[in-house]
Amino acid sequence: MNSESSDFPASANRKDVAGGTLYIVATPIGNLDDLSARATKVLAGVDVVAAEDTRHSGRLLSHLGLQKRLVALHDHNEKDRAAGLLAELAAGRDVALISDAGTPLISDPGYVLVREARASGFSVSPIPGACALVAALSAAGLPTDRFLFVGFLPAKRSGRRSGLESLASEVATLVFYESPHRILESLRDIGEVLGAGREVVLGREITKTFETFYSGSVGEVLAELEQDAHGTRGEFVVMVRGAEARPGNSEATTMDVDRVLTVLLAELPVKKVAKMAAELTGLSKNELYQRALALKDG
Structure with a gap:
């Protein structure tokens, strides 16, 4: 991969239409020192900052000594606000999208805006950083x-x-x-x-x-x-930790589980059997409960 210039704006990012760039800027999840120098430079250079909570993000910008036009963009208004931000891009103005903490779109707003910006042909550039x-x-x-x-x-x-x-x-x-x-x-x-x-x-x-x-x-x-x-x-x-990889419904696997359930069913009620078998095998308690019921009935 070729190294890219650190000068703002970033980019060899292809644009299909003339206009500004939408920057997806990761912000700290706790420690402010985790904000990258590049993120700070991008935030200083954009015309508009779209933020999940403008009060929260206003404090971050103030910490950086920046005064920017802030636009609230959250789960409840994203569809309505996206059009206005696309208009900013169309007018040639650069926009930064940030969330309260971490990387935008990762369990945070921004999906609608990013998708519509890309569909409209505007450049969308990620500025990596913290992600919980x-x-x-x-x-x-x-x-x-x-x-x-x-x-x-x-x-x-x-x-x-x-x-x-x-x-x-x-x-x-x-x-x-x-x-x-x-x-x-x-x-x-x-x-x-x-x-x-x-x-x-x-x-x-x-x-x-x-x-x-x-x-x-x-x-x-x-x-x-x-x-x-x-x-x-x-x-x-x-x-x-994920479940242990095991063969599909192989006869040997089924027999092993059935053996555990059968032994436990001789002494315990089905609900208790399912709980203990789940602890022993790492399998789903619900799956084992249904299997234990079938064994008890049949």
Whole structure:
């Protein structure tokens, strides 16, 4: 790859139409020193900054000694605001898109604007930087050759459990974002649906003063979090080791699982059997519950 000039504007980025450039600028997720020199230069050079929360981003720009025209762009107004920002680009003005923290569009607004800007032929240029999921994965010690970023799980328990059940056999490392007031409930559901023995790593307050990583089985991490006075403060990245790769529905695999279930069913109720078998095998509790019911009935 050829090295590119660091002068603003960046670019050998092809434009299909005359106009300004839309810059997708990553901002710090906690530590302000993580803002790149290039990002600062781009923010200083653009005409308009589209921000998720103008008050929050206004403080960042003030810290940089910059005064810019700010336009609010968030989940509730993006479709309406996109047209105005495209008009800015059409007039030859450069626009920077930033979110409250991290890389725009990664569980943050911007998809509509970027898609319409590209469809209209304007240049769209990424200015890389902090991203919570990448930072967390780099320090988690979980496999990163394949990972699946799911964003935020549904807020309601039924939706959350349904979503987890659909991921029970996924072999890639699973990555979620979670808020402090739902972290304990989400961990309990992860343990019940994916198995309390699944390895999990939690990154809390990444790059900030109280950055903390918790690791172990789901059950161990949940217990540690409940005992930590600060355990439910801050934002979380939840990383779960993927399911063990196993043959499809091979006869040998089915017989092994059935043997475990049969032995447990002789002494325990189906619900308890499914929970224990999930911990022993790492398989989906819901899948094992249905299999145990079939064995008991047949």
